[in-house]
Amino acid sequence: xxxxxxxxxxxxxxxxxxxxxxxxxxxxxxxxxxxxxxxxxxxxxxxxxxxxxxxxxxxxxxxxxxxxxxxxxxxxxxxxxxxxxxxxxxxxxxxxxxxxxxxxxxxxxxxxxxxxxxxxxxxxxxxxxxxxxxxxxxxxxxxxxxxxxxxxxxxxxxxxxxxxxxxxxxxxxxxxxxxxxxxxxxxxxxxxxxxxxxxxxxxxxxxxxxxxxxxxxxxxxxxxx
Amino acid sequence: xxxxxxxxxxxxxxxxxxxxxxxxxxxxxxxxxxxxxxxxxxxxxxxxxxxxxxxxxxxxxxxxxxxxxxxxxxxxxxxxxxxxxxxxxxxxxxxxxxxxxxxxxxxxxxxxxxxxxxxxxxxxxxxxxxxxxxxxxxxxxxxxxxxxxxxxxxxxxxxxxxxxxxxxxxxxxxxxxxxxxxxxxxxxxxxxxxxxxxxxxxxxxxxxxxxxxxxxxxxxxxxxx
DNA sequence: TTAATTAATAATGTCGACAATTTTAGAGGG
DNA sequence: CCCTCTAAAATTGTCGACATTATTAATTAA
Numbered sequence: 283x284x285x286x287x288x289x290x291x292x293x294x295x296x297x298x299x300x301x302x303x304x305x306x307x308x309x310x311x312x313x314x315x316x317x318x319x320x321x322x323x324x325x326x327x328x329x330x331x332x333x334x335x336x337x338x339x340x341x342x343x344x345x346x347x348x349x350x351x352x353x354x355x356x357x358x359x360x361x362x363x364x365x366x367x368x369x370x371x372x373x374x375x376x377x378x379x380x381x382x383x384x385x386x387x388x389x390x391x392x393x394x395x396x397x398x399x400x401x402x403x404x405x406x407x408x409x410x411x412x413x414x415x416x417x418x419x420x421x422x423x424x425x426x427x428x429x430x431x432x433x434x435x436x437x438x439x440x441x442x443x444x445x446x447x448x449x450x451x452x453x454x455x456x457x458x459x460x461x462x463x464x465x466x467x468x469x470x471x472x473x474x475x476x477x478x479x480x481x482x483x484x485x486x487x488x489x490x491x492x493x494x495x496x497x498x499x500x501x502x503x504x505x506x507x
Numbered sequence: 508x509x510x511x512x513x514x515x516x517x518x519x520x521x522x523x524x525x526x527x528x529x530x531x532x533x534x535x536x537x538x539x540x541x542x543x544x545x546x547x548x549x550x551x552x553x554x555x556x557x558x559x560x561x562x563x564x565x566x567x568x569x570x571x572x573x574x575x576x577x578x579x580x581x582x583x584x585x586x587x588x589x590x591x592x593x594x595x596x597x598x599x600x601x602x603x604x605x606x607x608x609x610x611x612x613x614x615x616x617x618x619x620x621x622x623x624x625x626x627x628x629x630x631x632x633x634x635x636x637x638x639x640x641x642x643x644x645x646x647x648x649x650x651x652x653x654x655x656x657x658x659x660x661x662x663x664x665x666x667x668x669x670x671x672x673x674x675x676x677x678x679x680x681x682x683x684x685x686x687x688x689x690x691x692x693x694x695x696x697x698x699x700x701x702x703x704x705x706x707x708x709x710x711x712x713x714x715x716x717x718x719x720x721x722x723x724x725x726x727x728x729x730x731x732x
Numbered sequence: 733t734t735a736a737t738t739a740a741t742a743a744t745g746t747c748g749a750c751a752a753t754t755t756t757a758g759a760g761g762g
Numbered sequence: 763c764c765c766t767c768t769a770a771a772a773t774t775g776t777c778g779a780c781a782t783t784a785t786t787a788a789t790t791a792a
Contacts, residue, residue, distance in 0.1 A: 291574045291575065291783095292574050292575070292746090293745080293746075294745075294746085295574065317772095317773075318773075318774070319773075319774095327746085327747095328747045328748075329747085329774090330555070330745085330746055330747065331745085331747090333559075333774090333775090334562070334745090334746095337559070337562035337563070338562070340566070341562075341565065341566040343659075349517050349520065349753095349775090350516065350517070350752085350753050350754065350774060350775075351753090351754070351755095351773085352754095352773070352774065362656070365654045365655060365657065366656060368601060368605065368654055368657065369598070369601070369654070369656060369660065372597045372598055372600065372601035373597055373598065376593060376594070376596070376597035380593065429590045429593055429594070430590060431568065431587070431590045431591060431594060431665075432590065432593065432594055434568075435594065435660075435664075435665075439660075439664075440656075440660075517774090517776090518775080518776075519776085543743075543744070544742090544743075544744095552776085552777095553776055553778075554744090554777085554778090555775085555776055555777065555778095556776065556777090558744090558745090559775090559776095574744085574745090574783095575743085575744060575745075575782085575783050576743085576744080576783090577743070577744065577784095733792105734792085735790100735791090735792080736790085736791080736792095737788100737789080737790080737791095738787100738788085738789075738790095739786100739787085739788075740785100740786080740787070740788085741784105741785080741787085742783105742784085742786085743782100743783080743785080744781105744783070744784085745780105745781075745782065745783080746779105746780085746781070747778105747779085747781090748777105748778100748779090748780105749776105749778095749779105750775105750776085750777075750778105751774105751775075751776070751777090752773105752774085752775070752776085753772105753773080753774070753775080754771105754772085754774085755770105755771080755772070755773080756769100756770085756771070756772080757768100757769085757770075757771085758767105758768085758769080758770090759766105759767085759768080759769095760765105760766085760767080760768095761764105761765090761766080761767095762764085
């Protein structure tokens with residue numbers, strides 16, 4: 283997951299990653315207040331390190347800060363999910379368009395191999411696909427766009443909020459096989475260098491995904507999380 | 508520009524805004540290193556405040572940080588501009604689509620009035636339009652999307668980097684009148700609640716704008732900034 | 733002279749303490 | 763009983779000092 287250049291080196295790095303993971307996994311519950319002194323003792327570092335981490339968490343859209351008051355973990359809501367997926371649809375649609383333009387032939391071959399290995403795993407009934415596999419697929423296309431700012435915006439920006447929704451709402455549904463077909467079609471469009479189609483298919487794929495998770499969210503808890 | 512809720516209150520707020528403005532205006536030159544101690548003396552605050560400001564500048568995509576090394580102002584390049592406008596095209600296209608869906612009738616009326624007042628100013632030869640007017644137009648549509656995360660991503664995220672490009676490359680060109688027509692057509696699409704058309708027109712509008720600024724950038728300095 | 737090693741310097745990272753602000757608890761009056 | 767005002771407690775904001783890491787300069791050997 284981490285390239286050598288972004289390996290954690292300072293204690294602030296590690297603390298940030300620990301807290302972020304705890305927020306995504308729900309160990310620190312959504313909507314709760316983040317006390318600097320409390321976190322300081324819990325993670326065994328000074329408040330300066332905690333404040334550094336809080337700043338990065340805010341940049342990741344996982345917490346909200348108010349001056350002189352403090353930071354709170356974001357709350358998960360149907361509206362927030364919808365808003366997030368609208369952004370994903372927009373940005374990843376563009377990423378797919380750019381991937382069709384800028385991915386090397388080698389990258390496309392490798393992406394096809396990834397899809398094949400997923401297919402094998404789906405056949406044998408492994409739950410692998412939806413969890414890491416889907417993220418991996420999207421990640422490769424994002425990288426394939428070759429747009430550094432877009433890559434940063436998606437992987438450092440909103441990616442972990444997406445993960446937070448998926449983890450805390452428990453994503454493992456009947457979409458595994460249908461998502462496979464959608465992925466296949468997207469790769470085909472990229473192979474044909476059809477930017478327009480690649481973007482359209484990616485946007486639909488994400489919109490289907492949004493509907494799927496929104497359905498689950500409303501059925502499990504009709505009034506929101 | 509600032510709503511009451513986001514008024515600067517702490518010295519870190521004010522320092523952040525000061526430094527950000529100096530970066531956008533080019534007082535702190537693009538690509539230069541940001542020394543914490545130097546900034547500390549220059550702005551008359553402690554290093555802790557400077558570090559807080561630097562964190563927020565990073566969230567605004569105006570600087571880049573490396574652990575144990577420091578922060579540098581981003582460099583302006585044709586590639587960076589292209590990447591930024593691809594993101595704008597994507598996100599503001601979505602914003603226009605959502606604005607066509609979610610703006611109130613009153614907001615649309617007000618937007619039309621804004622356009623009319625711009626038209627008057629363009630007629631009298633004021634240079635007002637391209638500078639603040641264009642930003643105002645885009646800002647209203649972003650707000651009209653009613654997508655809080657999208658609003659945050661655009662106005663707190665990449666907006667100031669856009670400004671930095673425009674300010675430092677000196678935006679005042681022959682696009683004033685043509686941009687006016689493009690704005691008019693976008694508003695019309697929103698009035699008709701035509702989401703599809705609103706998105707398409709906004710994307711084209713931003714792409715034209717990108718071509719315009721890219722042309723200026725390459726003619727002034729063929730090898731980049 | 734050049735390259736490599738090492739010491740000195742300067743920068744960022746981290747810490748604990750103090751200041752300013754907010755929140756809470758309590759006393760008093762209505 | 764409730765509201766207001768006040769004081770105490772707790773929290774965030776800011777500061778200067780120290781620790782750790784990078785950079786630079788000097789020294790030595792080839």
